Amino acid sequence: MKKSETGYHGDGMAKSRLDCDEQARNPRYNWKRYWKTEEELKLMKKPIRQYYERTNLLIQQYIYIDRLLDSSLPHDLLNEYNTSQDQPSIPATISEEQPPVNAESGGQREPNGASSGNKKIKRTPRDLYKVPTEDTPLLEDSDDEDGPRPEIPGMTDDSVESGDRIVQVAIYVNLAANIVLLGGKMAVIVLTSSLSVLASLVDGALDLLSTVIVWTTTRLIARQDRYRYPVGRRRLEPIGVLVFSVIMVTCFFQVALECFNRLNSGDHSIIQLGVPSISIMASTVVIKALCWVWCRVIKNSSVQALAQDAATDVVFNLFSIIFPLVGYYANLWWLDGLGGLLLSAYVIINWAGTSAAHIRNLTGAAATADERNVLLYLTMRFAKTIKQIQGLEAYHLGDKLNVEVDIVLDETMALRDSHDLGESLQYVLESVPTVDRAFVHQDYASWNLPSHMQQQAE
Template structure:
């Protein structure tokens, strides 16, 4: 029952099953392939990096440290203070990019644990080893928190830019009767409204209250996709009205080509430049609200370019119907674009299943975690907003003590939550492969 022996008894030695790097394809190899085959191997490369990340996570000191710290906490009745290392053969003290952080706030150190059977890991490859190409580490895309300064600055700058552009678009609309320009003005008004929604949403998320833990036990992070969803619905609804205006112009009998003044063209062109800069900046910030603003900025670039082109071509080619048709086409583009965004966030907020690749990576992690896990009875991964909730049912020995089963299950939960796209994990330990919950299904 010594801490080190107990963690060894519950988890065992690290026993990676595969040498993933042998399947890695280099950039030169990928370029020589045809497109469908290249796409297959690019997906393979991404999966190989994720499986390697899981191997390094499980080969680190984290699983053993957690078990040992539960032991120490039970004795000292103090909060966990996980040590930085365990006494194993050190391979490299340098943490890889995206290395998980232990509860004491320090990066984990990874180890090579050498007591597994080599042929179980590599099979016959060790008899005829072949050189493997260098494989870059997987760098998980960590999402920027809504409280972070860069998110706040990005949203505030977008709010200011959209306010200025809205005023300019109103001026242009008053100067011309173009349906395409009208659609652009509506788009600017909705940009302002949507950015205001995102700004207010992030302020609410970052606001701290003494009663927050009671009212919102898991925090208010889901307000972000809800804000984007509301934003998407407003965009679709408004551009349906713009499309109807274009149809009304086509059937009104008025057959005059619309002329844009130089000042109107200059204002529309400035919108393209400003929105292009906003898009370049926002697309690099991994946050669902800022990504929605980046998508909106990209839509605006396309929208405003064609809002200039349609009236100009219609005027100089004397094609009167090109402007209202352009307005209808632009409205259709926005409606289609934001309908997909709306559908995506609805599916995530209503508990859409994780992708097959994500589920397989989580299943691999659970399978490799500890030798005392006899069976994996079930693994469910589903969206609860931008990230995943994971539910795992594992079967342990019926003679295992409550203390051991609790510490093992909670350690597995912590490691699952170390995967970047997992928000929360729930582990259920059973002693039999058949239970009452299965009878209900």
């Protein structure tokens, strides 16, 4: 039976006019032909090797996008619209009061166009590893060990959820360890006037403060309030890190100033660490090393950050012991002050860079060229019905990117089809782990006036 003008078959079943199968998308490239193996890279000179290492990284990201587009995800997104288009859309009653969290939806349509009774796709980076209705992982490893593997920089395989008990236990164990070790370092600083130990004490106190800041921001982010914070409070995390980095730099600047004053003073007394002091500092190194060994096997991004912090503390506290000990046995009065100054300078430089990076991201810095190329490739391959990509802007408003894409479609395309295409592209863009929110604007002409008032004023 012929298709009617409304786009339905005679039997009443909806027909997808934007089927995202292999024929509806632009073909993929054979990226493996450009891949360089480790053996080939070792034979190259450094500048050429760096170029091909960057090329390999881009190839891995392009293959990730290919796997994403060739999976059932785009097709299932469009099917959500097709299965819900026959259902009447009844607007919800407008209320000035916030509805309760456990209130029933009453069959209303969700913002993505699918009814609440239908099983919808979880659009999170972690769930892309196994798309619903598929038995094999989306990002399965390649058979060739030397070949390219799909990968996005900054993406972690969180096989353990943040709400799992093992993650909570790891956080509380690290918190308890920081409290105990802070008390031990306070006892050491009473027994000795070592500036290297003072730097370690300040580092321990700020470690405890960082744990409190991360715990507080995590709980605030988890409390979603779509009325007061429509897009969530995910930017609290980089803001918390920025506040902590400023505190870190300020505190260690004071420690560095104290070390500088000690070196310029006439006091040339040699600092001696007693057995109790050495025992407490050595136990700090051992406990932090055990925390690192345990946390690094838990596949969760938050716990992995704790593992990295523990590894840094092992090195920091180890040198806090070495500087005064070597100064005592080598009879070098200035080595303890110099050690404290070097440790402070290391922390200041490290956290000043972290602070600058977060300020840059929070003020709307542009994405890198490689990040834009990956998003442009995804948009280009998404559907053959996209005649032209008029523009693509990617910029930071926090740790992740906001993406604005302007695409050109045929002016005779039905409104329903253009809507389904644009919103499906939006969801697939937001499925890329580096993207927070995406906005897709459909146009029928290849040229358009600036889309924002500030752009027109310029």
